[in-house]
Amino acid sequence: MKEVTGSYNPREVEAGVQDYWKREKIYARVQELRKDGKAFFFVDGPPYTTGNIHLGTAWNKIIKDAILRYHRMQGRNIIERAGYDMHGLPIEVKVEHQLGFTSKKDIEEYGIAAFIEQCRTFAVTHMESMSDQFRQLGIWLDFDDPYQTIKPEYIESAWWAVQRAEERGLLERGHRVVNWCPRCETAIADSEVEYWDETDPSIFVKFPIAGRENEYLVIWTTTPWTLPANVAVAVNTAFTYARVAAKKDGHEEILWIADELVESVLKMGRYQDYTVLERVNGSDLVGTEYTSPLAGQVPHQAEIRHRVVAADYVALENTGLVHIAPGHGWDDYLVGIQEGLEVFCPVDAGGCFTPEAGAFADMYVRDANDLVIEALGDYLLARRTITHRYGHCWRCKTPIIYRATAQWFIKATEIRESMLEEITKVKWYPEWAGSARFHDFVKDSRDWCISRQRYWGIPIPIWQCEQCGKRTVIGTIAELEERSGVKVPDPHRPYVDEIVIPCACGGEMRRVADIFDVWFDSAVASWATLGFPRKREAFDRLWPADFITEGQDQTRGWFYSQLGASTVAFGRAPYKSVLMHGFALDAEGRKMSKSFGNVVTPEEVVNQFGVDVLRFYVLWANAPWDDLKFNWDSVKTIHRTLNILWNVYRFPLPYMILDSFEPAAGDGGRWDDSFVRAHIKDMPKEDRWIISRVNSLARTMAGDMQEYYLHKVTRALAAFILEDLSRWYVQLVRARMWLEEDSPEKRYAYETVYYVMRRLTALLAPFTPHIAEEIYRNLRLAGDPESVHMLDWPEADDLLIAPDLESAMEVIRSFDDAVATARQNGKRKLRWPVSETVVVTGSDEVKTALEGLNDLALNRANARAVRVVTGAWDRILWKAEPVMRAIGPEFGKEGPKVKALIESADGTTLKAAIERDGKAELDGYAITERHVTFTEALPEGVFAAPMKDATVYVDVTLTPALEAEGYAREVIRRIQEMRRQLDLNVDDFIVAAVNVDDERVASLISEEEWQKEIAGEVRAAALTVRHNGEKPAEPFALEKDWDVEGVQMQIGISRAGE
């Protein structure tokens, strides 16, 4: 043990500890230590390798680290490989940006091989930087060998899964409407679409009904550019539609509009008058044929037989008739399939019209809106604009379009039931994350489009024969090499694109051009991290994962993609338990975003307050599943808490060292609790109490960790440090530390403090691994493990838990607070003793506690006596107040006289008489309880304050003896202060002289008893107390004038022998 002089400097502590971990390879040794333990297979959700980590990423890893450290201390062998998600469009877009590219054409010209090298470099560089940042947060995952989605063995894990899908008939080539980014020229996942407001045209269009003169269906759309692809109009059979003769500027035309919407539509079209000719049910309209107003511009439109169809999703909005273009909308597409409509999509990958769009060919669709509107001519009924939420590509921010394309799908809808079933078998923290949130998401899930038309990703391992069309799905690189007869240098594009497999028909099979949706990469992490299918052993032993934890946004993300891929490949969920955590928000509860400028980085927090403070804060601030509202004040509070811990830790060290205290060692020079267990019966109550408390703490924490109540665990820790240790135990035990001679009391104090700190550091280790390690390193005995992280979790010791003592101590603490309040009311400082303190209570618990812990109560109250009184305390006086409402009517004009009598009577006597006899006589008048109320009147010098189930009365009246002690304490305090100013060691002796102006006070403290007391307390070899005495010949090292409660004193001190 060495003394610690500095105050808590987190950055210094953390740098030292991390250096120690590195030097002594502590992480590896802890792994080694636990390798025979029961396995705990954890899968790290892979962060995407772009840029720096943010607060949410840090929170995520901190939760993981705290939980894994806890399980490790419980003896588990943790499989804890870190992982990174390194493919995908976000990186491609960043690299495109760096290279100044704007389209796929630029990439093709630059060369795919060179392009993906840039992507690879980008991903690897960022991965390394992120690992460094995580290491700095004290995260103990295996960052030296993380799983990386770009590695060949990882790519195989994905290939293998698709091969399973093919075997099970769950892989499908389908023509579907997908979210399409015209800039990136690829399909993008629903999860890659970001919504924000966009202003678009809002137009009402008349579709002429075939074979009718001047009669139209009125539809509404915000995407005029989809009109060239119109094939149908949908109505809802639950609505009534009106056939209206509408008049405008002398013309009349017949319009079909949902009955309830007629008024608003006609107003929009500025019609002056109308008549409803007939009303029909929606179903009566079904089958009605019409022609396209764009037949002149788009030749194919003239060939389509447009008709009215029924669809449930049509709402009573706008016109109640919906324009259907199966090539450009998901709902439209479904209606199209159902009705056997043509899927017409005259738009290319870049978002431009194809020649099929006739007059609009080559135009970018969003730019074509105005031309389409113009081309509608008289068929345009009304034109407005609308601001609505519209989807954009999450990477390049281009507005997306819906486009029917050929894509590869996993038929998630076919395995939906078994996915839902699997969800119920997983343990969810909290429960509703699975049973409600995730369940509802999966219930509504669609088939999963896994193909992307890009470059930096896992190539889809499907080879298709150019001649016969037969396809084959490759599961491993070895299989590919065997079947192609070619060595595969890198399973990425463009290398795999060149590999040809001979087909049985004599033709050549070539790879389909697509790569995987990047979500498919991480979906296979649970087996990829174990090297499966290349390696089998670990997979057979460990899979599925015991535990994963990610943010609530991963419900649709990683929780889902993993479940989907695993249900396809293995027919079961790849995880046994899932903790869903919240999102990191700013103090106002808003999302942190760069454009708001409200982003707080983990780095900022760490630079100011250190890693442990950040860690403790994010775990402590709220329940894991609630959103974290970041708050600097709270961070400061946590800093203060750890600072107090630090002070508590270092305060006994100088005394221990001075006394050469050696904690009792157990077997092999290893510390254990045998001393405490052997002596607990003899130890002072406060020692037994704090020992009980720290064991209770361990018990509560273990219970809460079962449910991953990280906030409760850290709050319990903070409360223990602040309330139990610092504010209470340390205050009680200080005096024993200062004892000169060796004594059992002092030894017990040392052993107790040591015991508590050893247990506490272990309890803190998962949450604040650095400060716990730092303290542990200084306290550990020679035979102890080198790191606090090698210890087992301290199980609560039932034999040392004393519930009665804990509750009795609660009473004393409440008493202590009340005494302080009463003294404050009586303006009597705690340093000044008081004669008597009385507790009036009806509670047995209070009585028992104060009697059982009377020494403690005396000490805390600084009183000559602490007494418990049940019922009434005889020194309480009562003041009688007349109740005129009762006196007036009864005594009539005698009333004022009675009032005066009551007011001047002795309330205490009056109350006693009424209580005894039911009435009292005052000058012949019978007074009963009706006529008078009593209020408590405290005797001179007595002050009261409430405590739990009791009232405390403190008599602050001074006597010469009390005064003598009070002044003596004042002198002691001043001399101590002067010792401090001289920077003396605690064991230095001094010589001192006190000169008191006031003769009476001088004589009080000159009494032998107090002079001895003062000399002893301040370690004075010589002490003189004088009244207006002459100054000593020798000047003192330090002389000061003091005003002590109005009494002037001159005090001088010097170090003895100087």
Added chain:
RNA sequence: GGGCCCGUAGCAUAGCAGGUGGUGCACCCGGCUGAUAACCGGGAGGUCGUGCGUUCGAAUCGCAUCGGGCCCA
């Protein structure tokens, strides 16, 4: 538009198997001075988002509504 979560003093948070709302920070006042660029006590501060309902009684249960978050459409 739908699902889930959250909404308690200036800020953050506990209480939510219903029975007179706790705690921390900040604030004001005071104490302590052998943890001291620390520590401790006291005080003030609340329509428990809003409305309706169930109940003898609701922060706690139900419905509606508003605000925030994540996700979906």
